[in-house]
Amino acid sequence: MALAGCGGEGALDPSPPRGRPTTPDPLWPTPTLGETRQIAPGPGMPREYVAEHGISNNNLDVVRHEGRVYLAIRNGEFHFASPDTRLFVFSSSDEVTWDFEAKVDLDRDVREPRWLSLGGRLFLYFALLGRDRFDFEPGGMRVIEREGPGRWTAPAGFYRPDQGYIPWRVRKLGARPVMLAYNHGEHEYDLSGLPIEIELLTTDDGRAWRPLDPRVPVVSRGGGSETDAALDDRGDLYAVIRNEAGDATGWGSKICHARGDRLAEWQCAHDPKKYDSPWVFARGGAVFVIGRRNVTDDGHFELSPGAPWSGAESFNNLARYSGQPKRCALWQLERSTLTVHHLVDLPSRGDTCFASVLDDPGSPERLIVYNYSSPIEPGLPEISWSAGQLGPTNIYRTVVELTPPR
Numbered sequence: 001m002a003l004a005g006c007g008g009e010g011a012l013d014p015s016p017p018r019g020r021p022t023t024p025d026p027l028w029p030t031p032t033l034g035e036t037r038q039i040a041p042g043p044g045m046p047r048e049y050v051a052e053h054g055i056s057n058n059n060l061d062v063v064r065h066e067g068r069v070y071l072a073i074r075n076g077e078f079h080f081a082s083p084d085t086r087l088f089v090f091s092s093s094d095e096v097t098w099d100f101e102a103k104v105d106l107d108r109d110v111r112e113p114r115w116l117s118l119g120g121r122l123f124l125y126f127a128l129l130g131r132d133r134f135d136f137e138p139g140g141m142r143v144i145e146r147e148g149p150g151r152w153t154a155p156a157g158f159y160r161p162d163q164g165y166i167p168w169r170v171r172k173l174g175a176r177p178v179m180l181a182y183n184h185g186e187h188e189y190d191l192s193g194l195p196i197e198i199e200l201l202t203t204d205d206g207r208a209w210r211p212l213d214p215r216v217p218v219v220s221r222g223g224g225s226e227t228d229a230a231l232d233d234r235g236d237l238y239a240v241i242r243n244e245a246g247d248a249t250g251w252g253s254k255i256c257h258a259r260g261d262r263l264a265e266w267q268c269a270h271d272p273k274k275y276d277s278p279w280v281f282a283r284g285g286a287v288f289v290i291g292r293r294n295v296t297d298d299g300h301f302e303l304s305p306g307a308p309w310s311g312a313e314s315f316n317n318l319a320r321y322s323g324q325p326k327r328c329a330l331w332q333l334e335r336s337t338l339t340v341h342h343l344v345d346l347p348s349r350g351d352t353c354f355a356s357v358l359d360d361p362g363s364p365e366r367l368i369v370y371n372y373s374s375p376i377e378p379g380l381p382e383i384s385w386s387a388g389q390l391g392p393t394n395i396y397r398t399v400v401e402l403t404p405p406r
Contacts, residue, residue, distance in 0.1 A: 020236070020335050020336055020338070021335050022336060023336060024334060024336050024337065025285070025286050025287075025332070025334055025335055025336065026405040027332060027341060027405070028286060028332055028343065028403070028404065028405055029403055029405060030343055030344050031330060031344050031401055031402050031403070032400070032401040032403070033344065033346070033347070033398060033399070033400060033401075034366075034398070034399030034400065034401060035397075035398070035399050036346075036347045036376070036396055036397070036398040036399075037396065037397045037398075038394050038395070038396055038397075039071070039095075039098075039370070039394075039395040039396065039397050040053070040057050040073060040394060040395040041053060041057070041394065042395075044092075044096050044097045044098050045098055046090065046098055046099060046100040047100075048088075048100040048103065049075075049088055049090070049100065053088070054075050054076045054077045054078075054084065055077065055078075055391070055392040056074075056076045056077060056078050056079055056392065056393050057073050057074075057075050057372055057393055057395050058073070058074050058079060058111075058351070058354060058372045058393050059073070059074040059111045059112055059113065059354050059372070060072060060073045060074070060113065060354060060370055060371075060372060060395060061113045061115050061124075061356045062115070062356045062357075062370045063115035063116075063117055063122075063356075063358075064117070064358060065115075065117040065122045066117075066120070066122075067093070068091045068092060068093055069091065069092050069093075069095055069358065070089065070090070070091045070101070070115060070122065071090045071091070071092070071370065071395075072087055072088070072089045072090075072113035072115065072124055072126075073087070073088050073090075073113070073372075073395055074086075074087055074111045074112075075087070075088055076109075078133070078389060078390050078391075079351055079388075079389035079390070079393070080133035081108075081109035081129050081130050081131060081132055081133050081135065081136070081137070082109060082131065082133060083107050083108050083109070083131040085108075085109045085110055085111070086103055086104060086105040086110065087102075087103065087104040087105075087111075087113055087124075087126060088100075088102075088103055089101040089102040089103070089104075089113075089124065089152070095368075095397065099149075099150075100150070101146070101150055101152065102144065102150070102152040104126065104144065104155060106128065106155065107131075108128065108129065108130055108131050108139070109128075109129035109130055109131065110126055110127070110128060110129070110142075111126065111127055111129060112125075112126055112127040112166055112167055112168065113125070113126045114126065114167050114168075114169065114170040114179075115170065116170045116177055118203075118205075118206045119206075121145060121146070121206055122145065122146040123143055123144070123145050123146075123206045123207075124143065124144050124145075124146075124152075125141060125142070125143045125158075125170055125179070126142055126143075126167065127139075127140075127141060127142075127165075127166045127167060128140055128141070128142055136185060136186060136188055136189050137164075137186065138164030138165065138166055138185040138186060139164060140157055140160075140161045140163060140164060140165060141158060141159060141161065141165045141166070141167050141181065142155040142157055142158070142161075143155070143158050143206075143207070145206070158207060158208070158209060159181070159201065159208075159209040163183055164183060164184065164185055164186060165181045165182065165183050165199075166182050166183075166185050166225070167179055167180075167181050168180045168181060168182060168225070168227055168228070169228045169279075171228075171230075173229070173230070173231050173237065173263065174231060174235070176202055176212070177202060177203055177206070178200060178201060178202050178212060179202075179209060180198065180199075180201075180227045180239075181198070181199050181201060182196055182197065182198045182199070182224070182225045182226075182227065183196070183197045183199065184196045184197055185225055187245060188225055188244060189245075189318075191311030191312075191314055191315060192311070193245075193246075193247075193309055193310075193311065193314075195221045195222055195223075195247070196221070196222065196223065196224060196225050196245060197218045197220070197221050198218065198219050198220040198221075198224055198225070198227050198241065199211060199217055199218055199219065200212045200213070200219045200229075200263065200264050211264070212263060212264055213262075213263065213264035215264070216264035216265055217264075219258075219264050219265075219266050220241055220254065220256070220266060220268070222243065222245075222247030222248070222249065223243045223244065223245035223246040223247035223249075223251070223309075224241035224242060224243045224245075224247075224254055225241075225242055225244065226241070226242040226277055226278060227239060227240065227241045227242070227278070228240060228278045228279055228280040228289075229280055230280040230282045230287060231260070231282060232282050232285070232287055232335065233282065233285045234260065235260030236257060236258065236259050236260050236335075237256075237258040237263050237266075238255075238257055238280065238282075238287045238333055238335060239254075239255075239256040239257075239258075239266065239268075239280065240253060240254075240255060240256070240275050240278040240280055240289050240291065240333070240340075241253060241255075241256060241268065241278075242274055242275065242276055242278065243270075244274060244276075244301070244318065245314060246309050246313065246314050246317070247309060248309060249268075249270045250270045250272065250302055250305065250306075250307075251272070251274075251301055251302040251313070251314065251317050252270065252271050252273050252274045252301045252302045253270075253271040253273060253275050253278075253301075253340075254268040254269065254270060254271070255268065255269050255271050255333065255338040255340060256268040256269075256338070257335070268338075269337075269338040269339075271339070271340060272298075272300040272301060272302035272305060273293075273299050273300055273301060273340070274292070274294065274301035274321070275289055275292065275293075275340065276291055276292035276353055277291060277292060277353050277354045277355065278290070278291040279291070279355045279356065279357055280333070281357060283364075283402055283404075284402075286332060286333075286404075287332070287333040287335060288330060288332055288333065288343075288402075289330075289331045289332075289333055289340060290328065290329070290330050290331070290346075290353075290355040290357070290369065290371075291328075291329065291331065291355075292327070292328060292329070292352065292353035293326065293327045293328070293329035293342065293345065293353075294321060294324055294326060295324060295325040295326060295382075296324055299342075301321050302317060303316055303317050303320060322384065322385055322386040323384045323385075323386055324384055324385065325349065325350070325382050325383065325384060325385070326348070326349070326350065326351070326352055326353065326384075326385045326388070327346070327348050327352065327353070328346045328348040328352045328353035328355060328371050328373065329342055329343070329344065329345045329353075330343045330344050330345075330346065330400065331343060346369060346371060346398055346400070347373070347376045347396065347398060348371065348373040348374075348376060348396075349373060349374050349375075349376055349380065349382065349383065349388070350373065350374025350375075350383045350385065350387065350388025350391065350393075351372075351373070351385055351387075351391070351393050352371065352372060352373035352374060352388070352393070353371065353372075353373075354372055355370065355371045356369075356371075357369050357370070358370070360399075363401075365401055365403055365404075366399060366400070366401055366402075367400040367402060368397060368398075368400075369397070369398045369399075369400055370395065370396070370397055371395075371396055372393050372394065372396070373396060374388040374391060374392070374393055374394075375392060375394060376394075376396070
């Protein structure tokens, strides 16, 4: 399998990264799914949400901070851009009854909420987009900060706010806060083939962000956009990039590795599947991904392996993919080969998969997965992703038990 550098400008040492594990990771048993509970709409929602929520509850993030769980969700009339979109922010002590914290309404689309709990402070980052449902118009990144119960700062731009960055994931790699953001997202759907750039950023105070490695400010350049990464038990980085726009490597995803002392120098392998909205995490010496699954015989996004890039091929891939059913799935990332193996589908259908995960303090093997989906009641007919994007979607909470192989 050929590996390619994803970015690479500015690297001082051209030597290849340290090798990944040489023996395959044991494949974990199928996880056990516990209770799935609908959160929004739901009886625990505060009156501020009940009074004006639209039918589309989707892009979300969740975090524990100072004894409470904070949940942010995008809400509107449908999945696509609209001036009627807003972000609702809630908090809870029991994940059953939720208190209203804030609402962000800027008369244009807002999405991709991302939490960071840092040194007793709580930040919520998000992307500003446009008003046209048929266009993708990144308008830069914004942040609000909690000042007290129900009190938040006004939205403020940060990190090149005049450019169209999207904050895809905000997390900690070890003790370091990082943001995986991408720029030039307008090329995602314009069929131009112009590159999108993914950057790995860090911060000391939650407000001022900078490249984690100034020698390598861009970790990937090409068709990739949505990206997440985690450190394994050796301190190496493993990442999943959604390569929807396509580039010289193909279409689908890029599965990447970087050694622990060179976290911005990524080596990536092509995958014809597209793990939309990836969440990457490590447990028990293994690496896992939660991402969207295409429900077809092979699950591929890429229709013609080896085809040279063209706008027509990009359009064909996306058009066929949009008309097929979807699930939100848990996968295991095989470190030695940079391949991904399906473990289990979460309760989901139609328009789905934008997961955020909480650890369970009472059990290292239990995950609390927040996700959105078209309604999941038994007996409902299968629907395509595109049909789901025009209908209602709800926020669900699912308990997942991950038991290591014996």
